[in-house]
Amino acid sequence: MEQTYYNPADLKKFGNISEWESNLATKFFDYYGDVFKEGDLTAREKSLIALAVAHTVQCPYCIDAYTQDSLEKGATEKGMMEAIHVAAAIRSGATLVHGVMMMNKAKKLSM
Amino acid sequence: MIKSLHARQHQLANQKSQVEILESGIFADGTLPTFKQKIEPIGFFPLRPTKLEIFQVNIGYMCNQVCKHCHVDAGPDRTEIMTKETMQQCLAVLKQSGIKTLDITGGAPEMNPDFRWFVSEAHRLGVEEIIIRSNLTIITANPKYHDLPEFFRENNVRICSSLPFYSAGKTDRQRGEGVFKDSIAGLQMLNKVGYGKPDSNLILDLVYNPVGAFLPGDQKQLERDFKKELKEHFGIDFNSLLTITNIPISRFLDFLIESGNYDEYMEKLINAFNPAAVAGVMCRNTISIDWQGFMYDCDFNQMLGLKLEEKVGQHISTFNIDALENREVIISQHCFACTAGAGSSCQGATA
Numbered sequence: 001m002e003q004t005y006y007n008p009a010d011l012k013k014f015g016n017i018s019e020w021e022s023n024l025a026t027k028f029f030d031y032y033g034d035v036f037k038e039g040d041l042t043a044r045e046k047s048l049i050a051l052a053v054a055h056t057v058q059c060p061y062c063i064d065a066y067t068q069d070s071l072e073k074g075a076t077e078k079g080m081m082e083a084i085h086v087a088a089a090i091r092s093g094a095t096l097v098h099g100v101m102m103m104n105k106a107k108k109l110s111m
Numbered sequence: 112m113i114k115s116l117h118a119r120q121h122q123l124a125n126q127k128s129q130v131e132i133l134e135s136g137i138f139a140d141g142t143l144p145t146f147k148q149k150i151e152p153i154g155f156f157p158l159r160p161t162k163l164e165i166f167q168v169n170i171g172y173m174c175n176q177v178c179k180h181c182h183v184d185a186g187p188d189r190t191e192i193m194t195k196e197t198m199q200q201c202l203a204v205l206k207q208s209g210i211k212t213l214d215i216t217g218g219a220p221e222m223n224p225d226f227r228w229f230v231s232e233a234h235r236l237g238v239e240e241i242i243i244r245s246n247l248t249i250i251t252a253n254p255k256y257h258d259l260p261e262f263f264r265e266n267n268v269r270i271c272s273s274l275p276f277y278s279a280g281k282t283d284r285q286r287g288e289g290v291f292k293d294s295i296a297g298l299q300m301l302n303k304v305g306y307g308k309p310d311s312n313l314i315l316d317l318v319y320n321p322v323g324a325f326l327p328g329d330q331k332q333l334e335r336d337f338k339k340e341l342k343e344h345f346g347i348d349f350n351s352l353l354t355i356t357n358i359p360i361s362r363f364l365d366f367l368i369e370s371g372n373y374d375e376y377m378e379k380l381i382n383a384f385n386p387a388a389v390a391g392v393m394c395r396n397t398i399s400i401d402w403q404g405f406m407y408d409c410d411f412n413q414m415l416g417l418k419l420e421e422k423v424g425q426h427i428s429t430f431n432i433d434a435l436e437n438r439e440v441i442i443s444q445h446c447f448a449c450t451a452g453a454g455s456s457c458q459g460a461t462a
Contacts (some may be wrong), residue, residue, distance in 0.1 A: 072328045074336050
């Protein structure tokens with residue numbers, strides 16, 4: 001194993017996953033390409049969603065790729081930070097809303 | 112305001128040092144392919160012109176701005192200025208050759224004392240299209256320039272102006288504090304005389320280039336964003352947005368090296384190499400003239416001191432259109448910027 005789990009150079013080798021299973025990889029990359037095409041959402045909106053999700057799944061490769069992609073698509077730095085706050089709000093909200101479950105349980109158990 | 116590399120006697124002010132960087136390191140040790148290695152297999156080496164359509168004249172490196180990415184290394188401290196005699200030679204060539212487009216650039220070309228004379232003469236001569244690459248802020252820089260929009264209109268010139276973003280933050284980071292505000296004022300003055308208005312024939316194009324070490328996005332989508340934002344916030348109209356990829360020379364090369372982005376940027380350009388963009392590179396229909404009358408394949412080669420191949424004549428005084436249309440274009444690794452993605456040229460995307 002390498003000295004670190006993540007190596008920036010590995011991002012460029014993403015396509016290599018097709019070496020061991022080309023059929024599924026082709027399907028995935030075709031799908032991936034289509035997902036990011038402009039639709040009802042603009043390419044920039046999709047890039048910002050990807051950036052927010054990248055932070056949620058905490059994937060360094062994705063953060064690297066979609067920081068760059070968002071800039072290329074003309075996003076502002078403020079817009080990029082706002083996107084991450086959306087991800088953070090959902091994450092923290094998801095934690096806190098479970099507080100209701102905790103309260104329900106605690107109330108049921110308590111006299 | 113920062114000083115030019117030239118004034119700082121920076122290593123990259125030396126043209127040979129720049130070419131050396133582009134020819135060595137990752138390109139010499141085989142890490143990355145050279146431009147020649149990429150265009151040879153697709154039948155484009157040697158790279159030859161198609162038809163000479165654009166006569167681009169750089170009438171001086173003096174500028175009122177010092178942009179961080181400037182490939183000219185222009186600024187107030189640059190004193191290289193084209194003389195009226197050389198302009199006369201250029202006009203003679205335009206007259207005799209019938210080349211369609213005269214493209215005037217700088218620095219801030221308006222700062223050349225013979226600028227207005229040159230433009231008026233070209234207009235009188237009947238040159239089909241005259242493009243002026245104006246930085247916008249020059250219009251409000253000094254009262255003597257306030258009537259430039261009117262002068263442009265009278266000579267029916269097409270205006271091409273850099274505006275890297277529709278907000279102050281990014282624009283000012285690249286072009287200097289307060290540049291966005293002054294650019295907006297300049298654009299509003301141009302609109303006022305009819306430039307860029309939907310019902311007008313006066314063309315006002317904006318030039319977008321990335322504020323950093325990344326590629327420009329889709330030209331049409333960015334144009335849509337720029338139109339919406341500039342109209343909504345400042346009431347500004349313009350015709351087209353032209354996307355240009357930053358060329359790894361001069362101040363942008365300095366930025367790439369200083370910020371540790373050079374290797375990755377070059378690799379990015381190569382990964383985005385688009386064979387379809389090779390056919391449309393501007394050196395195939397353009398000739399670039401410097402302030403002393405020397406000729407180059409493009410403004411970028413001019414800044415690298417890479418003159419035309421010797422046998423076709425290197426000075427405006429020996430201009431021979433047949434020889435020029437049969438020349439071999441001088442290439443190096445900076446050329447990858449013009450073939451990346453949707454392609455890049457002074458006229459925007461090419462593929």
